[in-house]
Amino acid sequence: MNSFLNANAELVITLVKIVLLLFIVLTVNAYLTWFERKVVAHMQSRWGPHRVGPHGLLQPLADGVKFLFKEDPTPAGVDKLVYYLAPLLALALALTSIALIPFGPEPIRLFGHDIYLGIAPPDLNIGILALFAVTALGVYGVALAGWASNSKYPLLGGLRSSAQMISYELALTMSVVGVLLMAGSFNLKKIIEAQAHHPEWGILGWNVWPQFLGFFCFFIAAVAETNRVPFDLPEAESELVAGFHTEYSSFKFAMFFIAEYTSMITVSCLCSILFFGGWLSPFPASWLFTHYLPSAILILFGLWVIWDGIRYETTFGRIILPGLGAAITALGAVFVLLPNVNEFIQGPFWLLSKIFVFLFVYVWMRGTLPRFRYDQLMAFGWKLLLPLSIVNVIVTSFVILAKMQWWGAK
Amino acid sequence: MTASLAVFFALAALAVIGAVSLIVQKHPIHSALSLIVVMIALAGLYLLLGAEFVAAVQIIVYGGAIMVLFVFVIMLLNAGVEEHTSISKMAGAPGLLLVVALAGFVAATIARSTESVETTLQTGEIASTLGISNMIFKDFVYPFELTSFLILVAVLGATVLAQREKS
Amino acid sequence: MVPTNYYVILSAILFGLGVLAFIFKRNIITIFMSIELMLNAVNLAFVAFSQALGKLDGQVFVLFVIVVAAAEAAVGLGIIILIARSRQTLNVERVDLLKL
Numbered sequence: 001m002n003s004f005l006n007a008n009a010e011l012v013i014t015l016v017k018i019v020l021l022l023f024i025v026l027t028v029n030a031y032l033t034w035f036e037r038k039v040v041a042h043m044q045s046r047w048g049p050h051r052v053g054p055h056g057l058l059q060p061l062a063d064g065v066k067f068l069f070k071e072d073p074t075p076a077g078v079d080k081l082v083y084y085l086a087p088l089l090a091l092a093l094a095l096t097s098i099a100l101i102p103f104g105p106e107p108i109r110l111f112g113h114d115i116y117l118g119i120a121p122p123d124l125n126i127g128i129l130a131l132f133a134v135t136a137l138g139v140y141g142v143a144l145a146g147w148a149s150n151s152k153y154p155l156l157g158g159l160r161s162s163a164q165m166i167s168y169e170l171a172l173t174m175s176v177v178g179v180l181l182m183a184g185s186f187n188l189k190k191i192i193e194a195q196a197h198h199p200e201w202g203i204l205g206w207n208v209w210p211q212f213l214g215f216f217c218f219f220i221a222a223v224a225e226t227n228r229v230p231f232d233l234p235e236a237e238s239e240l241v242a243g244f245h246t247e248y249s250s251f252k253f254a255m256f257f258i259a260e261y262t263s264m265i266t267v268s269c270l271c272s273i274l275f276f277g278g279w280l281s282p283f284p285a286s287w288l289f290t291h292y293l294p295s296a297i298l299i300l301f302g303l304w305v306i307w308d309g310i311r312y313e314t315t316f317g318r319i320i321l322p323g324l325g326a327a328i329t330a331l332g333a334v335f336v337l338l339p340n341v342n343e344f345i346q347g348p349f350w351l352l353s354k355i356f357v358f359l360f361v362y363v364w365m366r367g368t369l370p371r372f373r374y375d376q377l378m379a380f381g382w383k384l385l386l387p388l389s390i391v392n393v394i395v396t397s398f399v400i401l402a403k404m405q406w407w408g409a410k
Numbered sequence: 411m412t413a414s415l416a417v418f419f420a421l422a423a424l425a426v427i428g429a430v431s432l433i434v435q436k437h438p439i440h441s442a443l444s445l446i447v448v449m450i451a452l453a454g455l456y457l458l459l460g461a462e463f464v465a466a467v468q469i470i471v472y473g474g475a476i477m478v479l480f481v482f483v484i485m486l487l488n489a490g491v492e493e494h495t496s497i498s499k500m501a502g503a504p505g506l507l508l509v510v511a512l513a514g515f516v517a518a519t520i521a522r523s524t525e526s527v528e529t530t531l532q533t534g535e536i537a538s539t540l541g542i543s544n545m546i547f548k549d550f551v552y553p554f555e556l557t558s559f560l561i562l563v564a565v566l567g568a569t570v571l572a573q574r575e576k577s
Numbered sequence: 578m579v580p581t582n583y584y585v586i587l588s589a590i591l592f593g594l595g596v597l598a599f600i601f602k603r604n605i606i607t608i609f610m611s612i613e614l615m616l617n618a619v620n621l622a623f624v625a626f627s628q629a630l631g632k633l634d635g636q637v638f639v640l641f642v643i644v645v646a647a648a649e650a651a652v653g654l655g656i657i658i659l660i661a662r663s664r665q666t667l668n669v670e671r672v673d674l675l676k677l
Contacts, residue, residue, distance in 0.1 A: 082439065125539065129466035133453075136474025140446070143478070147439060147485050155485065162482045166475060173470075186539065418579040422587045429594040429614060433601060438667075441607045445614060448591070452617055455587075458579065459628045464636050468620075471643050476613065476650045483654045484606055487661045505600040512596060516589040520582065545637045557644045564648035571655035 009113055017119050018099070025098055029261045030060035036363045043367040054309070054317030064254075072250035075149065082148035087248065087255035090141025094262035097134040100127065101269045102189055104347040105279055117348060127188040128180070131270070132173060135225065139165040141259060142227065142234055142244050149247035157243030160374065161227060161234035167378060168224040168231075171385035175217035178396035179207050179274045192278035199285035206277040211396070215275040217389040222267040224381065226260060228362060230369040233377060268358035269351075276354050279347030291342060294349040295335040302329030417458055425451035438489045442480050449473050463539045584625030591618035605660065605667050609653055616646050 034049065034056065041048030049056030074083065104117035116122050124130065139162055146158015180186065183194035191207075198205050208215050224231035235243030245256045272278055283290040302325045309321025335342045372380065428447035435441045449472045456465035546554050595618055598611035620639045627635025661667055 079437075079439070082443070085443075126462045126466045129463070129470070133466050133469035133474065136470050139474070139478050140481070143481055143485065144439075144443075147481075159482065159485055162478055162485070166478055166482070169474065412578070415579055418583060422583070425587065426590060426594070429591050429598075432607070432610065432614060433594065433598045438604050438606050438610075441602075441604075441610055445610050448614060449617060452621055455584070455621060456624050459584070459624050461624050461628070461636050461639075464620075464624060464639050467640060467643060471647055472613075472617070476647055479650055479654055480606065480610060483657060487606075487658065487667065489604065489606060489667050509593060509596050509600065513589070513593050516592070520585055520589065541633045542636055542640070545633050546640070550637055550641075553641060557641055560648050561644065564651045568651045568655045571652070571659055 013113060013115055014119065017115075021099065021119060022095065025095065025262060025265065026258065028265065029258050030064060032261050032264070032359065033063065033257075034060050035359070036366065039360070039363045040367045043364075054312055054314065054321050057320075067251050067254040070250040072252065075151065075247045077150040078247070079148040079150065082144050083247075084252075086141050086145035086148055087252045087259075089144070090138065090259040091255040091262075093134055093138045093141065094259040094266070097131055097138075097266045098262055098269070100124070100131050100134065100188075101266065101273070103279075103351060104344075105189070105192075106344065106347065108344065122187075122189045124187065126186050128176065128186050128191070128270075128274075131188075131266075135263070135266070136169060138225075138259075138263065141256070145248065145256070146234075146244040149244075151247050153240045153242075154244050154246045157234040157240050157246070161244060164227075164231065164233060164377060164381075165225055167381040168221040168385070171217050171381060171389050172221035172225060174386065174389035174393060175214045175221060176274060177389075177393045178211045178214040181393075181396050181400055182207060182210065188273055188278075192273055192280065195277045196280050196285075202280075202284040202287075203277075203282035206275065206280070206282075208275040210399075211275060211392070213388055213392040214396075215271070217385050217392065218274065219271055221381070221385055221389075222270065223362070223365070224377075226263045226267055228260070228264065229366040230371050231377060232371060233374055264359065264362055265355065268355040268362070271358050272351060272354035277350075278354075279351040281346060281350050291346055292336065294345060295332040295342065298332030298335070299329050302326065302332060414458060418455070421451045421454045421458070424448075425455070436491045438484045439481065442477060442484060445480075446473055446477050449477065463542055581625050581629040585622055588618045588622040588625065591615075591621065603668050603670060605657055605669050605672070608669065609650075609657065613646060613650070616642055 037059075038048040038056070049059040052058040052062045074080070099119040102116065102118040102120070102122050107114035107116045109115070120127070120130075142165075143158045143162040146154040146156070146161070149155070179191060183191040185191060185194075195206050227234050233243075234240075235245065240246070245253055248256060281290060305325030305328060306322045307325075309323075309325055310318060312318050312321055335345060425448050428444045428451060431444035432441045432448070435444060449468060453465040453468045453473075456462075456468060592615050595611045595615035598614060599608055602608050602611060620642055623635040623639045623642070625635075627633060627639075657667070660672055664672055666672065
C-alpha cells in the first residue's frame with residue numbers, strides 16, 4: 001500500500017484534491033442559496049429562511065434532502081439520451097471550469113510534496129483560454145435541455161440562451177484581451193503576478209484601474225453568460241414558466257441549479273483574478289500589520305456570532321451558534337499564534353474575500369434589477385458591450401506600444 | 411505501449427466513433443452532438459501534439475461558436491428526423507467509386523511517404539503561443555488581414571441573408 | 578511518442594467518413610456538418626505535420642482554416658434558414674428548383 005502511494009503520489013494528491021474541491025464547492029453552493037435567500041429577503045424587508053435550524057442555517061440541507069427524494073418523472077416524448085445528458089453536461093462543465101483556477105500563490109508542503117491550491121498545474125500556459133473553452137461548451141447544457149424536453153417553453157428558453165451566450169461570449173473574450181496584453185501571458189498566475197509589479201502600490205496596482213472599461217464589459221458579459229438576473233431570460237418565470245428546466249424535476253433540476261451557482265463562483269474567481277489582483281493584498285507590501293487582518297476579522301466575527309447566539313430564541317440555536325462562533329474565534333486565534341500558517345493563508349484569504357464580494361454583488365443585482373427585454377438584451381450586447389470592449393483593446397494596445405516606443409519601458 | 415500512445419488510441423477511437431455516429435444517427439441534433447465529440451477528441455489530440463493554443467481555439471471557436479450555431483439553427487428550424495429518400499443511382503455509384511478512389515489514393519500516398527515523415531520526427535521546437543503570434547503577425551500578416559476582410563464580408567452576407575424582404 | 582503516420586492515417590479516415598457523410602446524408606444541415614468534419618480532419622494533418630517538421634506554419638494554417646470555417650458557417654447557415662423558409666424542407670433532394 002505504501003509503495004503504491006509513493007509511486008503514484010501525484011495521482012493520489014490530485015484525486016484527494018478533486019474530492020476536497022468537489023466537497024467544498026458543493027457545500028459553498030448549498031450555502032450560497034441560503035445566503036442569496038437571506039440577503040434578498042432582507043432587501044425586501046422579510047426574514048428569509050429561519051425555520052430550519054438557527055437563522056435557517058440547515059435550510060440547504062433540507063433542500064438537498066427534498067431534491068433527492070422528490071419524484072422524478074420523465075415527460076413523454078422527450079429525447080431520452082439528450083434529456084439525461086443535458087444536466088450532466090451542465091454540471092460537469094461548471095465543475096471543470098472551477099478546477100482550472102489557482103487559489104493561492106505558494107504550494108503547501110505536506111508529506112514531502114509541494115501541493116498547490118487548485119487542481120490544474122499552476123504553470124498551465126493556456127490557463128484562461130482553457131477556462132473559456134470549458135465555459136464556451138457550457139451553453140450546450142442549457143440549449144440541449146431546452147430542445148430535449150420536447151415542450152414549447154423549454155425550447156424557447158434554450159433558443160434564447162444559445163443566442164444570448166453566443167452574443168455575450170464575444171464581448172467576454174474581447175474584454176479580457178486588455179488584461180492579457182498587460183500581463184503578456186494567458187497563465188492566471190502570471191496575470192496576478194503582473195499586478196504586483198509595484199508591491200508598494202497595493203490596491204492601486206490592480207488591473208481594474210487601467211482596465212476599468214474591460215472590467216465593466218467583462219462583468220456584465222459574465223453575468224449574462226451565467227444566465228443570472230438581469231440577463232435570466234432563458235428562465236424568465238413570468239414568460240416561460242421556468243425556461244429551459246421546466247420539464248426537469250428532482251435531482252436533475254438540482255444539477256442545473258448547482259451548475260448555475262458554480263459558474264457564479266467561477267465568474268467571481270475570474271473577476272478577482274483578472275481585475276482585482278487575485279490573491280494580492282489591497283495594502284502595500286510593507287504594511288506587515290495588515291497580515292493580522294484575517295485573524296482580526298475572524299475573531300471579531302466569531303465573537304459577534306457568540307454574542308448573537310446566546311440571545312437566540314431556541315435552545316438549539318443557543319447551543320449551536322455560540323459553538324460555531326467559538327470555532328471561528330479559535331481559527332482566528334490559531335492564525336495569530338502560528339506565523340507560518342498566518343503567512344500561508346494571506347493569499348487564499350484575500351482571494352476568497354474578493355470572491356465573496358462578487359457573489360454579494362450577484363445577489364444584490366438579483367435583489368434590485370429588473371429583467372431585460374429580449375431586444376434590449378441583444379442590442380446591449382452587440383451595440384454597446386462589443387464595441388466598448390474593442391475600443392478597450394485598441395486603447396490598451398496603443399498605450400502599451402507608446403510606452404515601449406517613447407518611454408522605453410520593457 | 412506508452413502512455414501517450416494509449417491516449418492517442420483512446421482519442422482516435424473517440425473521434426472515429428463520433429464520425430461514424432454522425433453518419434448513422436437519424437436526427438440532426440444527434441449528428442451535431444457526434445460532431446462535437448469528434449471536435450473535442452481532436453482538441454485532445456492537439457494537446458497531445460503540444461499545440462495547446464490550437465486546441466483551445468478549436469474548442470472555443472468550433473465547439474463554443476460554430477457548433478452552437480448549428481444546434482441553434484436545428485432548434486430554430488425544428489428539423490425532424492431525416493427523411494429517407496432513395497439516392498439517385500446516377501449520383502450514388504460514382505460517389506461510392508469516388509470515396510473508394512480517394513481512400514485508395516490517400517492510403518497509397520501515406521504508404522509511400524512513411525519513411526520521409528518518420529525521419530523528420532521530433533526535431534520540432536516547442537509550439538508556443540508566442541511563436542504562433544509571431545508567425546501570424548510577421549510572416550502571415552497579409553493573409554491574416556485578408557481573413558479579417560473575409561469575416562467582414564461574411565458578416566455582411568449573413569446580415570443581408572437574414573433581412574426579410576420588404577413587402 | 579506517437580508516430581506522425583498514425584495521425585495522418587486517422588486524419589485520412591476522418592476525411593473519408595466526412596466524404597461518406599456528405600454523400601449519404603440527405604439533411605442539408607448534416608451535409609454542412611460533414612464539411613466541417615472534413616475541415617477538421619485536414620486540420621489534424623496540419624498540426625501533426627507541424628509537429629513532425631518542427632515548424633509552426635501548420636498550426637497557423639489551422640487557425641486560418643478555423644476562421645474560414647466560422648465565416649462559412651455564418652453564411653451557410655443563413656442560406657439554410659432561407660431555404661427552409663421558402664421550401665419548408667431541409668431535404669436536399671427536394672431542393673431541386675432554381676426558382677420557385
